[in-house]
Amino acid sequence: MTAPHRDPQSLADLTPAQQKAVTHVDGPLLVLAAAGSGKTRVITRRVAYMLSRGIEGSNILALTFTNKAAGEMRERIGKLVPNSNVWVGTFHALGARLLRTHAPLVGLDRSFTILDQADRLRTIKEVIEARKIDTLGVPPERIEAIISRAKNAMTSPEKLLGGADDLIAKAVAPVYKRYQERLREQSAVDFDDLLVHIVTILRDHPDLRARLDAQYKYILVDEYQDTNMAQYAILRGLSRDHPNLCVTGDPDQAIYAWRGANLNNILEFENDYPGCKVVKLEQNYRSTKTILYVADYLIQHNTQRKPKDLVTDNAHGEPVEISVYLDDHEEARGVASRIVDLTRHDGFSPRDVAVFCRVTALTRNLEQALRSASVPYQVVGTVSFFDRQEVKDVLAYLSLVINPRNDVAFDRVVNVPQRGIGKTSLDHLAEWARRKGIPRLAAAARAREIPELKPKAIDALVDFAAGIDRIAKHPTASAKDGVERVLRAVGYREYLKLSALSKADDRNANVDELITAAAEFDSANRDGSIAGFLEQITLMTSVDRWADDSGAVTLMTLHAAKGLEFPVVFIVGVENQLLPHSRSQDHPDQVEEERRLFFVGITRARQKLFLSHCANRVVKGRSMYASPSPFLDELPADAIVVRDTTGGRRASSQWDSHSHSNTDWRYGNNQNRSSYAPPPPPQRYEKPRSSSVNFGLKTAAEHAAGASAASSPPVDLDRFQPGVSVRHPTYGLGRIVAIEGAGPNRKGRVAFVVGGERTFVLAKSPLKPI
DNA sequence: ACTGAACGCTTTTTT
DNA sequence: AGCGTTCAGT
Numbered sequence: 001m002t003a004p005h006r007d008p009q010s011l012a013d014l015t016p017a018q019q020k021a022v023t024h025v026d027g028p029l030l031v032l033a034a035a036g037s038g039k040t041r042v043i044t045r046r047v048a049y050m051l052s053r054g055i056e057g058s059n060i061l062a063l064t065f066t067n068k069a070a071g072e073m074r075e076r077i078g079k080l081v082p083n084s085n086v087w088v089g090t091f092h093a094l095g096a097r098l099l100r101t102h103a104p105l106v107g108l109d110r111s112f113t114i115l116d117q118a119d120r121l122r123t124i125k126e127v128i129e130a131r132k133i134d135t136l137g138v139p140p141e142r143i144e145a146i147i148s149r150a151k152n153a154m155t156s157p158e159k160l161l162g163g164a165d166d167l168i169a170k171a172v173a174p175v176y177k178r179y180q181e182r183l184r185e186q187s188a189v190d191f192d193d194l195l196v197h198i199v200t201i202l203r204d205h206p207d208l209r210a211r212l213d214a215q216y217k218y219i220l221v222d223e224y225q226d227t228n229m230a231q232y233a234i235l236r237g238l239s240r241d242h243p244n245l246c247v248t249g250d251p252d253q254a255i256y257a258w259r260g261a262n263l264n265n266i267l268e269f270e271n272d273y274p275g276c277k278v279v280k281l282e283q284n285y286r287s288t289k290t291i292l293y294v295a296d297y298l299i300q301h302n303t304q305r306k307p308k309d310l311v312t313d314n315a316h317g318e319p320v321e322i323s324v325y326l327d328d329h330e331e332a333r334g335v336a337s338r339i340v341d342l343t344r345h346d347g348f349s350p351r352d353v354a355v356f357c358r359v360t361a362l363t364r365n366l367e368q369a370l371r372s373a374s375v376p377y378q379v380v381g382t383v384s385f386f387d388r389q390e391v392k393d394v395l396a397y398l399s400l401v402i403n404p405r406n407d408v409a410f411d412r413v414v415n416v417p418q419r420g421i422g423k424t425s426l427d428h429l430a431e432w433a434r435r436k437g438i439p440r441l442a443a444a445a446r447a448r449e450i451p452e453l454k455p456k457a458i459d460a461l462v463d464f465a466a467g468i469d470r471i472a473k474h475p476t477a478s479a480k481d482g483v484e485r486v487l488r489a490v491g492y493r494e495y496l497k498l499s500a501l502s503k504a505d506d507r508n509a510n511v512d513e514l515i516t517a518a519a520e521f522d523s524a525n526r527d528g529s530i531a532g533f534l535e536q537i538t539l540m541t542s543v544d545r546w547a548d549d550s551g552a553v554t555l556m557t558l559h560a561a562k563g564l565e566f567p568v569v570f571i572v573g574v575e576n577q578l579l580p581h582s583r584s585q586d587h588p589d590q591v592e593e594e595r596r597l598f599f600v601g602i603t604r605a606r607q608k609l610f611l612s613h614c615a616n617r618v619v620k621g622r623s624m625y626a627s628p629s630p631f632l633d634e635l636p637a638d639a640i641v642v643r644d645t646t647g648g649r650r651a652s653s654q655w656d657s658h659s660h661s662n663t664d665w666r667y668g669n670n671q672n673r674s675s676y677a678p679p680p681p682p683q684r685y686e687k688p689r690s691s692s693v694n695f696g697l698k699t700a701a702e703h704a705a706g707a708s709a710a711s712s713p714p715v716d717l718d719r720f721q722p723g724v725s726v727r728h729p730t731y732g733l734g735r736i737v738a739i740e741g742a743g744p745n746r747k748g749r750v751a752f753v754v755g756g757e758r759t760f761v762l763a764k765s766p767l768k769p770i
Numbered sequence: 771a772c773t774g775a776a777c778g779c780t781t782t783t784t785t
Numbered sequence: 786a787g788c789g790t791t792c793a794g795t
Contacts (some may be wrong), residue, residue, distance in 0.1 A: 116785095117785090139780095141780095189785050191784090256783085259784065356773065358782070359783075420771090423772085456771090557783065558783080581782055584782085619781095
């Protein structure tokens with residue numbers, strides 16, 4: 001139906017299905033894109049096609065899941081059509097941008113602050129404490145999650161309460177209500193508000209809605225299966241007069257239900273947008289036949305699912321390897337040496353390799369093993385640079401300068417560096433500010449009027465407020481200037497030198513890096529503001545900071561892996577309480593999501609896939625028995641090989657006596673083999689029979705023969721003498737310079753290699769002689 | 771009243 | 786292994 005366009009050759013390299021998607025311009029379009037089906041390519045080509053048909057770039061909006069995906073797409077569009085003016089970004093970035101312009105419509109200043117999830121949790125805790133709300137023992141973290149889910153579903157506190165018989169909702173609703181008020185008082189928003197406020201604005205201001213709808217005449221959405229109700233509502237609002245909405249996604253890759261994503265958005269799209277065209281992309285260009293076969297075999301175990309045919313013309317490839325290790329250290333070492341082999345003998349480079357795990361904590365061992373094997377690696381999703389204390393401190397100062405109502409930032413820095421302002425003084429201040437209905441910074445400036453405060457505290461607070469004021473008075477030139485001004489004004493470098501002990505150098509380096517980041521921001525955004533700098537940082541995800549050109553092995557969670565691909569993939573910790581995670585085991589829906597998560601991990605691999613699990617794993621400092629994931633049973637036996645590295649070393653009478661008697665058990669089954677992939681010749685490998693046991697939560701220490709060795713032996717106090725070298729968990733190595741007193745209260749003065757001298761009560765301290 | 775050290779509790783996944 | 790709370794000391 002579409003006439004030939006200006007550049008006919010540009011479509012020749014696309015399959016008929018891809019062409020259909022690319023050339024559909026007007027009206028709703030649903031692209032069901034299987035993993036590895038070239039979805040991103042189709043989207044970018046479609047944008048280029050629209051531009052070539054004369055559509056203005058400023059009328060096109062492309063929404064992605066992460067900033068990184070946005071950056072890639074922006075770049076690819078830029079290569080096809082330079083200077084196109086298409087807006088590409090995440091939903092949250094769009095929300096922030098629109099809200100900067102229209103903040104007053106929902107009662108916020110334009111200089112509003114975006115709270116990250118740590119700030120949000122802090123605020124929730126404060127609300128509970130200040131209002132003495134009885135939460136019926138529901139922990140703050142859980143309350144936070146419930147509030148977030150309620151917001152994403154656009155449920156008000158009142159409506160949450162309407163759910164009658166739910167006790168938890170009853171406990172959460174008042175916190176939710178008060179939390180929302182607190183945010184408004186501070187002119188702050190959390191991540192969810194970036195979406196919800198936009199929904200409110202679109203709903204309450206029809207003229208503005210119509211204007212935006214007309215401006216964003218063409219909208220593309222990636223990863224549509226992971227959108228939530230608020231995002232859905234935004235899209236509805238922007239696609240009423242011009243329903244040229246193109247969504248792409250794959251229900252089998254929906255892994256964010258826990259965050260409020262609603263799978264029905266994609267399942268019901270055809271009904272929501274009548275006349276919608278549907279294109280299925282089922283051809284896989286990424287993985288070997290074997291990997292695709294394994295993935296498909298697994299995902300067919302989900303009951304809530306539309307069947308689909310995955311096909312590929314790629315080579316068969318090798319069987320998927322499942323390794324069994326004795327414990328998590330062995331696993332890490334095994335993976336590391338495997339990677340060394342691959343790079344030395346098989347022509348892979350470290351950058352071709354990724355290691356995925358279910359929880360971030362698992363990366364620790366791997367880091368160690370890779371380091372000692374001299375394999376370069378990069379962790380995605382650990383405490384990011386911007387989560388570091390010193391960086392957060394400086395950013396909080398900046399944030400307070402820009403938005404003086406930001407009480408969260410005030411609390412964070414009012415006593416950093418220490419100004420002798422303690423908790424009781426701050427409690428009085430907060431209470432007074434609350435009664436007066438003013439921000440805490442303003443209250444600090446008027447500390448003299450607060451009767452409960454001591455003169456010392458008054459002086460310190462007034463001083464602090466004046467200091468912030470002084471910084472704010474200077475016209476803020478650039479982000480870099482702002483950071484440097486803060487550092488100078490508060491004497492932050494000096495503070496680091498004195499208080500940070502052995503970490504002073506690292507922390508100073510981090511501060512340096514922050515200055516660099518600010519300078520980078522300045523040159524990238526010549527009309528940018530400090531507010532813009534802060535916003536960019538808050539909305540940045542861990543994946544966004546990941547540079548894939550670093551030539552290093554990539555370590556990340558399965559969630560972070562979505563949308564990426566690697567020639568070689570390892571998935572570690574494929575164990576029962578981990579994948580599926582123990583928190584999901586009670587709910588079948590959640591187990592299906594875990595299966596999808598595993599599916600996502602498997603389908604990231606192009607050529608080689610390695611899975612592994614352990615018999616023992618250290619969790620939270622305790623060694624626990626671990627059993628293989630039930631998902632491993634759902635893989636086709638004829639496409640996998642098992643490698644048991646535990647040998648006879650796992651001999652433990654406890655273990656064996658608990659074993660199941662089914663000695664013929666092995667991974668996988670062939671009950672309903674899918675027909676598209678002729679499997680490689682069957683490879684029969686006996687699975688270690690004892691591994692099929694699930695011991696639940698007993699610690700291995702309770703069983704192990706050498707259990708007593710695990711408990712730390714009491715240290716003989718007499719061994720602490722002047723001159724003796726000691727180790728402290730926090731301060732590291734040191735030497736005893738003096739012993740004071742006698743008996744159980746005997747104290748030792750220790751000079752540390754880094755960080756000066758400190759005194760400890762020897763019997764109570766964690767000091768160890770060396 | 772503030773500061774610092776020790777103890778106990780906790781962690782799924784993230785915009 | 787990390788963080789917030791608690792306790793003791795100045």
